Amino acid sequence: MGGNPRKMLSAGSLRASIRGDGLIMENEITFKDELAPGVKLIKVRAPLIAKKARSGQFVILRASEDGERIPLTLIDWDPKEGTITLVFREVGASTKELGRLEVGDAIHDLVGPLGRPGEVAFYGRACVIGGGVAIAAAYERAKSLKEAGNSLTAIIGARTAGQLIFKDQLRKVVDRLYTTTDDGSEGVKGSPSDLLRSLLESGERFDLVFAVGPEALMKSVSEATRPYNIKTIVSLNSLMVDGTGMCGCCRVTVGGRTMFTCVDGPEFDAHLVDFDELMARLRMYEEEERLALKVVGRRCRG
Amino acid sequence: MQRLDVRLRQVRMPELPVEERLRTFDEVALGYSEEQALAEAARCLQCARPLCVEMCPLHVDIPGFIKLIRLGDYVEAAEKVLQKNCMPAVCGRVCPQEALCAFGCKNTIGDPVNIGALERFVADYELEAEAVIPESAPSTGRSVAVVGSGPAGLSVAAELVKMGHHVVVFEALHEPGGVLTYGIPEFRLPKRVVRREIDLIKKLGVEVKTNVIVGRTLTIDDLFDQGFNAVFIGTGAGLPKLLGIPGENLCGVYTLNEFLLRVNLMKAGLFPYKSKTPIKVQGRVAILGARGMDAARAALRLGAEEVCMFYQRKVVGRVDDIRRGIEEGVRLQPLTRPLRLIGDERRWVKLVELIKLKPGAPVKMGKQKLIPEQGSEFLYSAETVVVATGHTPNTIAAANTMRNIKIAERSKTIIVNQETLEAADGIFAGGDVVSGAASVIKAIEAGKRAARSINAYITKR
Numbered sequence: 001m002g003g004n005p006r007k008m009l010s011a012g013s014l015r016a017s018i019r020g021d022g023l024i025m026e027n028e029i030t031f032k033d034e035l036a037p038g039v040k041l042i043k044v045r046a047p048l049i050a051k052k053a054r055s056g057q058f059v060i061l062r063a064s065e066d067g068e069r070i071p072l073t074l075i076d077w078d079p080k081e082g083t084i085t086l087v088f089r090e091v092g093a094s095t096k097e098l099g100r101l102e103v104g105d106a107i108h109d110l111v112g113p114l115g116r117p118g119e120v121a122f123y124g125r126a127c128v129i130g131g132g133v134a135i136a137a138a139y140e141r142a143k144s145l146k147e148a149g150n151s152l153t154a155i156i157g158a159r160t161a162g163q164l165i166f167k168d169q170l171r172k173v174v175d176r177l178y179t180t181t182d183d184g185s186e187g188v189k190g191s192p193s194d195l196l197r198s199l200l201e202s203g204e205r206f207d208l209v210f211a212v213g214p215e216a217l218m219k220s221v222s223e224a225t226r227p228y229n230i231k232t233i234v235s236l237n238s239l240m241v242d243g244t245g246m247c248g249c250c251r252v253t254v255g256g257r258t259m260f261t262c263v264d265g266p267e268f269d270a271h272l273v274d275f276d277e278l279m280a281r282l283r284m285y286e287e288e289e290r291l292a293l294k295v296v297g298r299r300c301r302g
Numbered sequence: 303m304q305r306l307d308v309r310l311r312q313v314r315m316p317e318l319p320v321e322e323r324l325r326t327f328d329e330v331a332l333g334y335s336e337e338q339a340l341a342e343a344a345r346c347l348q349c350a351r352p353l354c355v356e357m358c359p360l361h362v363d364i365p366g367f368i369k370l371i372r373l374g375d376y377v378e379a380a381e382k383v384l385q386k387n388c389m390p391a392v393c394g395r396v397c398p399q400e401a402l403c404a405f406g407c408k409n410t411i412g413d414p415v416n417i418g419a420l421e422r423f424v425a426d427y428e429l430e431a432e433a434v435i436p437e438s439a440p441s442t443g444r445s446v447a448v449v450g451s452g453p454a455g456l457s458v459a460a461e462l463v464k465m466g467h468h469v470v471v472f473e474a475l476h477e478p479g480g481v482l483t484y485g486i487p488e489f490r491l492p493k494r495v496v497r498r499e500i501d502l503i504k505k506l507g508v509e510v511k512t513n514v515i516v517g518r519t520l521t522i523d524d525l526f527d528q529g530f531n532a533v534f535i536g537t538g539a540g541l542p543k544l545l546g547i548p549g550e551n552l553c554g555v556y557t558l559n560e561f562l563l564r565v566n567l568m569k570a571g572l573f574p575y576k577s578k579t580p581i582k583v584q585g586r587v588a589i590l591g592a593r594g595m596d597a598a599r600a601a602l603r604l605g606a607e608e609v610c611m612f613y614q615r616k617v618v619g620r621v622d623d624i625r626r627g628i629e630e631g632v633r634l635q636p637l638t639r640p641l642r643l644i645g646d647e648r649r650w651v652k653l654v655e656l657i658k659l660k661p662g663a664p665v666k667m668g669k670q671k672l673i674p675e676q677g678s679e680f681l682y683s684a685e686t687v688v689v690a691t692g693h694t695p696n697t698i699a700a701a702n703t704m705r706n707i708k709i710a711e712r713s714k715t716i717i718v719n720q721e722t723l724e725a726a727d728g729i730f731a732g733g734d735v736v737s738g739a740a741s742v743i744k745a746i747e748a749g750k751r752a753a754r755s756i757n758a759y760i761t762k763r
Contacts, residue, residue, distance in 0.1 A: 048519050062476060068578040094578050109476040111513040241568065244474055244515060244698060247560035248542045251551055258544060258551060277551055280649035284553045288573065288580035295574045
């Protein structure tokens with residue numbers, strides 16, 4: 001209201017950035033990079049989220065007015081600059097739509113930070129495992145765990161050498177870095193969980209294993225550490241709608257109890273997670289995803 | 303003025319034919335025409351001591367606005383309603399009038415006056431004409447943050463801004479309106495009606511910020527640091543309740559909230575062209591719980607072959623909407639309780655196992671217990687299941703604050719002073735987050751009451 005004598009510092013004035021032309025832009029993309037074919041990194045102006053973000057939290061965004069609400073893990077945040085960094089792979093209609101936004105464009109809706117912050121503490125010897133696009137999230141956790149004084153091993157895996165993102169950055173943070181690829185084009189041929197298993201078999205011990213990536217990977221990491229009783233944390237990426245505990249779309253059974261990934265997670269004790277249920281629920285809309293992709297594809301060509 | 307009409311029956315509200323309803327999400331009740339409104343208005347006895355006004359939680363001057371309809375002063379009639387109710391087009395559609403104003407109607411020899419339909423008529427007339435120009439009061443220099451843009455939040459905001467305070471409403475979702483937007487389907491409450499009513503409140507000077515979760519993006523402490531003099535929490539009862547039976551996490555099983563969020567907020571009915579959010583409705587649909595009528599009717603529109611509601615005692619909803627649901631083909635199975643959900647090898651739900659209930663021994667006080675009938679277990683095959691047992695309050699706003707907001711152990715409601723609705727120093731709360739899941743109009747009433755105490759609180763300092 002114009003008549004207000006007190007200059008209010010409302011959320012709007014904090015969230016908005018003033019562009020050169022004087023227009024107010026919320027959620028503006030300030031930087032964009034392609035890390036690997038189909039894998040994109042964006043920096044987004046979101047001062048409130050940048051100020052509150054903690055390791056392991058995520059945001060929910062909609063790229064356009066008719067877009068889906070999709071959750072993405074926070075990879076980096078800069079409270080001073082007022083930006084957050086997100087990394088995503090263009091797999092479905094919604095991520096493709098997001099990938100088409102360029103620097104200067106605004107994300108239609110962006111909300112966060114969501115989820116409980118991850119447990120970052122001194123454990124001693126920690127191992128961080130990331131698969132595919134989630135290597136980005138593994139890198140973020142590696143940085144936090146390093147700051148907490150842990151001695152760090154990282155195992156990252158992807159389909160092929162070109163998809164091994166954040167390799168150089170990780171090398172600077174961790175004490176030892178292992179890479180694996182499905183096709184053997186770089187590092188050990190196989191999956192990070194195979195490599196972890198052989199490390200454990202050769203007598204290596206960790207006080208904490210943190211894994212993030214495809215559910216199959218997190219499940220096999222969990223199975224690898226279970227016999228050794230190693231504390232193992234996974235970051236789940238269940239399907240979500242609101243992300244604030246309203247819908248229960250993201251429910252998952254942990255230790256026999258139903259939990260909501262969005263508010264009780266996204267990080268859980270891997271040895272308690274019912275991965276088979278999680279994987280089934282993630283496949284719920286496979287048909288619809290294919291259909292949406294077709295529609296988007298048609299629109300692009302048209 | 304027109305002659306009093308002695309007709310016993312209400313003027314019937316025109317409705318979409320059943321076949322047409324199931325092909326669209328368009329509003330079913332079409333509203334009175336001018337002639338129909340005049341005919342219905344003529345049935346009001348204009349009581350000297352109107353019980354309808356007493357029964358209305360907002361005490362809208364019902365005989366007063368009906369009299370103005372008879373005079374043909376529809377805009378003035380709308381203004382009369384707006385004096386007490388900031389959302390008449392919404393309330394005219396979703397209020398359970400049969401239990402409130404119309405229940406108090408003294409036209410006892412015939413049907414009660416269809417007050418809701420008349421309220422809707424004047425509100426729609428006014429919104430169409432955009433005739434009411436909101437007055438703004440001189441600024442007091444005080445400001446209030448409202449958390450949640452549902453009925454309670456919008457009501458407190460509208461009242462406070464009229465008193466000259468600066469009001470910012472924070473909404474967690476990407477659209478304002480709370481339950482009006484995500485909970486009530488288009489065929490009962492068109493979103494354009496909600497939007498226009500919110501626009502009117504915005505025109506009063508209320509600022510609405512979407513995509514801000516108080517408790518996460520900003521804490522209540524941040525709001526006070528930013529200079530707000532008081533905070534109102536109206537975050538509703540939007541958290542789902544689960545049944546706690548085996549198989550509840552199978553694929554194809556939705557909570558009522560997820561189902562309605564996908565349909566109403568995300569427009570899943572338009573997938574894949576005008577919405578990117580899918581919903582799976584196929585074959586037979588089982589709705590488990592008495593609160594699922596909206597979901598049941600939506601499922602029929604999304605192509606379900608059959609929809610059956612299983613519940614214990616009584617379907618929750620307005621009489622008209624339950625009737626319409628039954629007309630559309632929703633089947634009702636009272637006196638049943640689900641025992642478990644059974645899935646296939648792909649973990650998709652296939653069967654619901656239920657048991658029949660019978661009334662237990664009569665009791666002097668309270669509800670007669672329902673007890674399972676031994677050996678009456680039966681199976682219902684369903685490919686989509688909606689769990690619609692109830693909701694619990696959403697108190698995320700009370701997270702990460704140093705201020706002492708007390709939350710009741712069992713009901714999860716915010717504990718307030720019942721008179722002032724104050725929860726802690728400078729923090730007020732009202733609506734479903736305080737009462738547990740109730741009604742739109744009660745939330746609006748709580749908002750008005752909170753506005754009075756907030757005004758007293760911030761002006762005395």
